[in-house]
Amino acid sequence: MVEAAAGRRSGTCRRRPSGGGELQRQQLLHQRLLAAHVAMATTAAGAPSGTGGRCLEDFADCLLGVLRALGLTSWAAARPPQGQPRPPPPRGAADARRLAAELRAVPGRIAGNGASAVASLYTLQGRKGVNQDAMVFWENFCSRDDTIFCGVFDGHGPYGHLVAKRVRDLLPIKLGADLGMDEDRETSTSNIKSNANQVGSQEHIDRGNTTISTGAEQNGEYPECFPALRTSFLKAFHVMDRDLKLHKNIDCFFSGTTAVAMIKQGHNLIIGNLGDSRAVLGTRNEINQLVAVQLTVDLKPNIPSEAQRIMQRKGRIFALPEEPEVARVWLPKYNSPGLAMARAFGDFCLKDHGVISMPDVSYHHITEKDEFVVLATDGVWDVLSNDEVVSIVSRATSQASAARFLVESAHRAWRNRFPTSKIDDCAVVCLFLNMDEETESSNPMANNSANSAEVTSNQPSATTQLNTGSSADIVTAMVTDGNEPFVVEAIAKPVTHAKDG
Structure with a gap:
């Protein structure tokens, strides 16, 4: 039996898998475990030179997702960096507001x-x-x-x-x-x-x-x-x-x-x-x-x-x-x-x-x-x-x-x-x-x-005037916040089609 799609639907068919919140939580946990298994297998099989750190990091991220799904976020938040520079702290709620x-x-x-x-x-x-x-x-x-x-x-x-x-x-x-x-x-x-x-x-x-x-x-x-x-x-x-x-x-x-x-x-x-x-x-x-x-x-x-x-x-x-x-x-x-x-x-x-x-x-x-x-x-x-x-x-x-x-x-x-x-x-x-x-x-x-x-x-009909005097x-x-320079390594080919009929 094919598993229900977790991604978004598109097209003309609108039938969606049904299920409560607990079922969705179990499905998300199952997907996380599968992804962690894939990352672990990749790491164990050996990666090309210079990519082992990435495999370990991917596995750690997958494991972190499992812990989040289980609700064990306190340990996840304390996970130390694995040979990588510590990323800048995320914006807090006040910064987001x-x-x-x-x-x-x-x-x-x-x-x-x-x-x-x-x-x-x-x-x-x-x-x-x-x-x-x-x-x-x-x-x-x-x-x-x-x-x-x-x-x-x-x-x-x-x-x-x-x-x-x-x-x-x-x-x-x-x-x-x-x-x-x-x-x-x-x-x-x-x-x-x-x-x-x-x-x-x-x-x-x-x-x-x-x-x-x-x-x-x-x-x-x-x-x-x-x-x-x-x-x-x-x-x-x-x-x-x-x-x-x-x-x-x-x-x-x-x-x-x-x-x-x-x-x-x-x-x-x-x-x-x-x-x-x-x-x-x-x-x-x-x-x-x-x-x-x-x-x-x-x-x-x-x-x-x-x-x-x-x-x-x-x-x-x-x-x-x-x-x-x-x-x-x-x-x-x-x-x-x-x-x-x-x-x-x-x-x-x-x-x-x-x-x-x-x-x-x-x-x-x-x-x-x-x-x-x-x-x-x-x-x-x-x-x-x-x-x-x-x-x-x-x-x-x-x-x-x-x-x-x-x-x-x-x-x-x-x-x-x-x-x-x-x-x-x-x-x-x-x-x-x-x-x-x-x-x-x-x-x-x-x-x-x-x-x-x-x-x-x-409230679709509501509008509010802004302060136009802002800087x-x-x-x-x-x-300037975290926007580092980089080089685009590849250019995607344009999408092409043949004419219908």
Whole structure:
């Protein structure tokens, strides 16, 4: 009997394994014991020169997870370092609250339900427990008037909600830290430029009535800024994943999050994609009809290039009998954890078996025909097509209400299509393009709405005004905490597909 998947589900089948809290605790303990057994066997079998310390550390981490599951945290907290420098102490609750307060005070940043002159954000909890989705919009990113950052993050696993929120808060800071460095520096990006050319040579992919762009820019070559921006995305995602691995207050062994992070700089869109959340563009075609163009590829385990990497690292890919359309990633010898995506932050039980945190970075040049971009977690895409999403956003009574209108439409679609299934969490960011900058800057109501504070999903209509007099030096101050330089060792190949039919 195949064990129930511990990872997040995806696809159209909504049947979930049932069981109480004690059963889930026993399953988590069982998974930890299996992982500890694997690490012990690896250590006993002998590792290549220079990797023995890592094997011992992995075994110790697995054992630490078992002790946590048993509730023996006092001994675990006192575990001394094993030949490694002691990591810096984790942020306490007071530091976490201070960080959250400082971020809420940043002018132009929205991390909850709200709207600005150019964006609309909304999230709604499903029927599966705590809302594990997160989102963020940040105007005047890196203190640049022409730059916006926005992203959505879909957590999964026991602590997925904590992972998603931490990535939401820290990923833009880490990305901004690299973008804020000397812009005239020489970057050794020969491999990146070569790879960017490969991305640019890809054709668009037709899926039914929807065009999917895998990063190829149909209007010309990449701008000169793209290689450096792509490098910044790769570095920021790498540092973010390392931060999660070293974080002792969030157990990311069986928990993680997706990410679709986008920077709009002038007429340039740069998107970093990890997992199966999605970015879709609403644009006008030759006959002025509004159509959908998918800007990212859902990085599922059954994509050939993703499957090849996973199987080369001894990971296994198969679907459960009760959801045959959902391919999942499993450990080499055990039917666990069953992750329904090929790339993610966290999920360190599978990081040695092909699941990576390196984003697929794509580019799009904004034209006068482009109207808006929708970033959404898979709770939306599981029940609505790209064209339906674009149509729903275009029919919203106002741009400020567009995200809420879309999320509520997705919930209705869940109830109609899957009446016996639990509705998934949904999070949406709608970014509107080609706005009249003079109108925006002269509209005090719009400027004030950009300072909406983070609110809980239980109070979707509430907004709070932030203190716009806070210091802009906050980003620099937070970035310097544990952000060490590093070198990206490899560049992921762009995801490619053949045209259907």
